[in-house]
Amino acid sequence: MGNKTGTGPGAPEAEADTDAAAGGNDEIPADADGEGSSGAEGADGEESSPRAAGPEAAALAAGPARPSPRQKLAPLLRELPAALIALVISMCFGLSFGVNYGVSNQTAYMLGSLRLLDPSVLTKDFYAAGAANYHPAFAYVGWLLLAIDRGGAAVGWGLVVTVTLGAMCVYWLAAELLKQRRLALATFLLVMAIAFVTRTRSVAVTFIFDFILQPSTLGSLFLLAALPPFVAGRYLLSGVFLGLSGLFHANYLILGIGTFGLTQLLLGWSGGWKDLARRIAMQVGPAIAVFLLLSPLILSSVRSPDAARAHEILFNIRSRHHYAPTTFKGRFFPVAAWQMLGLGAGAWLLRGREGRGRRFGAAVLALAILIWTGTLLTTWVQIPRVAQVFVWRFAPFLDLLMQMLVCAASASIAARPSLLRRIPTAGLTLTLGGFVALAMLDNEGDLARALWLVLAPGAAGALIGAAASLLERRRVRLAPARALLLRFGAYAVVAYAAFACLHFAVPAVKSYRERSNVIKGMRGPEDDMYAWIRANTSKDALFLTPPQLARFRLIGERAIVVDWKASTYVPSELVEWYRRLEDVSGRKGFRSAKELFNGYGRLDAARLDSLQKKYKFNYVVVARGREKNLPGKIVYKNSRFAILGLAG
Structure with missing residues (x-):
């Protein structure tokens, strides 16, 4: 250990307190802070007596007495109020x-935990099942916490x-x-x-x-x-x-x-x-x-x-x-x-x-x-x-x-x-x-x-x-x-x-x-859609989704083609992530998330057909109103979103 006796900087016992040597009267002594000892008591807490002799003197000569449990606890008890x-x-x-x-970075970082808890979900997901997991230890922490409460x-x-x-x-x-x-x-x-x-x-x-x-x-x-x-x-x-x-x-x-x-x-x-x-x-x-x-x-x-x-x-x-x-x-x-x-x-x-x-x-x-x-x-x-x-x-x-x-x-x-x-x-x-x-x-x-x-x-x-x-x-x-x-x-x-x-x-x-x-609960059209998806679609289903729906994988528990939030770090995987976003947005060489989101919002039947042939997804999610000119059967709709079922 670094605090063993020695002469180097790793041996604190051997180091002099230069401040105290230069002006010790400016230091706050331990007893001034209530932490010292008056020196008026012996090792057992009783007043020292100059009349100690006979057997007592022999006991002292034999060495210091072992501290009692009360003496061992005394330093901890002194520290306890401040610690509390x-x-x-x-x-x-x-x-x-x-x-x-289920928000912010958790939408990406908790996916490994979710798959440990239920290996049957996200099996077709490029990011969750195919990309390298840079936080394997955290995945097990998240798995344990989700096992305690899936919500x-x-x-x-x-x-x-x-x-x-x-x-x-x-x-x-x-x-x-x-x-x-x-x-x-x-x-x-x-x-x-x-x-x-x-x-x-x-x-x-x-x-x-x-x-x-x-x-x-x-x-x-x-x-x-x-x-x-x-x-x-x-x-x-x-x-x-x-x-x-x-x-x-x-x-x-x-x-x-x-x-x-x-x-x-x-x-x-x-x-x-x-x-x-x-x-x-x-x-x-x-x-x-x-x-x-x-x-x-x-x-x-x-x-x-x-x-x-x-x-x-x-x-x-x-x-x-x-x-x-x-x-x-x-x-x-x-x-x-x-x-x-x-x-x-x-x-x-x-x-x-x-x-x-x-x-x-x-x-x-x-x-x-x-x-x-x-x-x-x-x-x-x-x-x-x-x-x-x-x-x-x-x-x-x-x-x-x-x-x-x-x-x-x-x-x-x-x-x-x-x-x-x-x-x-x-x-x-x-x-x-x-x-x-x-x-x-x-x-x-x-x-x-x-x-x-x-x-x-x-x-x-x-x-x-x-x-x-x-x-x-x-x-x-x-x-x-x-x-x-x-x-x-x-x-x-x-x-x-x-x-x-x-x-x-x-x-x-x-x-x-x-x-x-967690206390207030999350309500609204997006969470209503996720609840319907979990209850009414197969766990191995693959979705095409607006790239800004970062919570889709974690809360909906279904695979998607790609989103903006869950990017990767392995170079080949990051290039693949970017290429997928170019595909779903129709914006080659895009430079910002805004370009990406606007591009997906203009999804048309021809691009949807091309994407479905390439990625073989089962459902597509669009903003309500955009489903009118797209192929597929409307299987779900609320005030913000519509889901179309496609032949996989």
Whole structure:
């Protein structure tokens, strides 16, 4: 394990706390936060007695007594109140996303789960049965949840549980960085106040969590779980979580190996090359094992004669919002602003702390190198392979670390105003610049309000410190006030942070039903059509459908020729997907979804006959009114759609 005794950076016990050495009187001692011991009690909790002699002295000479169960539980009981508060807020955060199923990316990602549950459906579907499944591990998670509830309720609540666990990992990270439970709790609450506003979103339509359970949700959970043990120097545990993150999403796998491998290099090799090799093996070894397991899937998207054409389709037609930086260049400014704010206010937290700050800083630097180098190589120098790696996937995690730094700095300075001296003038300038930039880029005003609330404790601490310096010059005795602040300051900061967090949490939780299709139910002509299809058509039927009906496969549980949403990643399959869309839309070389949808809307009898001969589908779905001039028998009609039965 990475926390064994040694001399290298992987041995935190051997690292000196440089901050404490430089100015230990500015640190918040453990007992000031209610976590220390007065030293007035012996090992068994009774008052020490200088009269111990005879058999008692012999027992002491024999070695320390084994701790009682009560003594073993004592540290856990001290941590329990803070952990319970964090759990409640985490559950609120999870609930704020709603309870949803069968929408957005799930219409593609849940198809593998549906086929595991019922192998007789979608057997003729090009995407569900023929294309490579890039998320095999997620398919089994989805299968289990659908087995619990075929309607998707378990999937919806699975998101709430996953986000709750992810938020608890944020608390775990704060606790590992600060090692003071009340300041850690205050930091966590302030970070969550920001998260309730940002929804963990960042550049290139990226996020840590979204309103549905999907492969990236589990990838995010385990990536968050990898950070606290890394900061603690427990590299093998961190590596196991990193491997699990990659198991659920190949993008996290590739980026995780590169990022965390770089963090170990940044920590240096003062313990020797063997120590560095040992740390790297523990950190990325499990992820490399996962890579070997998934390598056939990953390599299939690399080696293909259709690679150039597939890149063009993916980057410039299907997913410009992900892969073409010119379409989201404005979103880079908030990413840079968060780094200004976080490093300006909290860079001093990256020093000392028995190596925890140094490891946190290594993670920050590695993520920044990954994201900005990847951005440079897809804008200034355009390298398609780099764009395909999608480095911006990790941008929300860098934002989160920056938010934690500024929140930890604000909470710490509020509890100990003298810590403001740790921030140099350049740091204060960066902090102000980052705050102004984020406030100006905030169109709705919620983020600016959250930032005011987050920075207020630190600002109050700075004012208290300035007032104390002024009073000391006038020879006013402040020792009682200092003692009071040391004793109760952390409690006050926690109370304030709870208020700030609840200010944003309560409205989000109150409205969760409005964002929960599992609770509200989904009604309307489209869902009525799916219900009829499930009840009245054969499971092996094949449909021609409007390309915008993304929910058809998952909710209707029938195969289709093609749709816009479920694109593939293997080059040959992506080219086939595009060719099918050209066929059904009648638009050769189309460049946008709008062209595609308009083309299908003009489906005529000649094109339908040609398509039916080529793809052998049994039914065609069109907008109501379009069925009049098409061949086939009308088998279903409602206010929006008509279904024609054709001779297969």
